Amino acid sequence: MLLAGQALPALAGETAAERQVVIFTPALDDERLAPTREALAFWNSTLAQLRLSPRLVEAAVVVESPLTRSLENHAQRLWRQAGRISAGETGPRAPRELHDEEGDIFILLSRQHLMSFAWPVDDTERYFVAIGTRSEDRVKQAVPTHNVIAHELGHALGLTHNNQPAALMCSPCRSALIKEYPHRFLPLTALDYARLQELYAGP
């Protein structure tokens, strides 16, 4: 089922490069849907403050579409191979239907007990983000969902991990420090800001 998304208002006087975000969810009352929207809003306000153009636009929320099953399988294959695919290697191919789907970032609120991750859609600039169910998301169990999703969206925007234990792009993260952020977003580092500028500042 395809539901109309909530488009963000156009930014006056600015040609925002929009990244269309499609969210696949098991149900409209899934508890990860609200934190997903908070994470999108976090990135939009961060990018706006930096005067950088990309905006993450919620294009659609898809509930139980035929594509969902393929995406669940894809997520499982990627998750099984996690750590065994090194940068530059292709890994499992994305389902063919995903290439036909409109959108730039596809977020699967998975029914599976996998650890959340972000992975490019094959050799395109599009991203596939899988968010596992909370119960078995052991490593990130201590990290509130809005921070997990914002972290994965950070990858989709081009950021990599850093070794600061309580930064948004931390890996490993120190859970004791992250518990201080139940309602807030973890901070970005100076390197993250520099990377965003490098990626998105105009000439």
Ligand SMILES: [Zn+2]
């Ligand atoms: Zn990560």
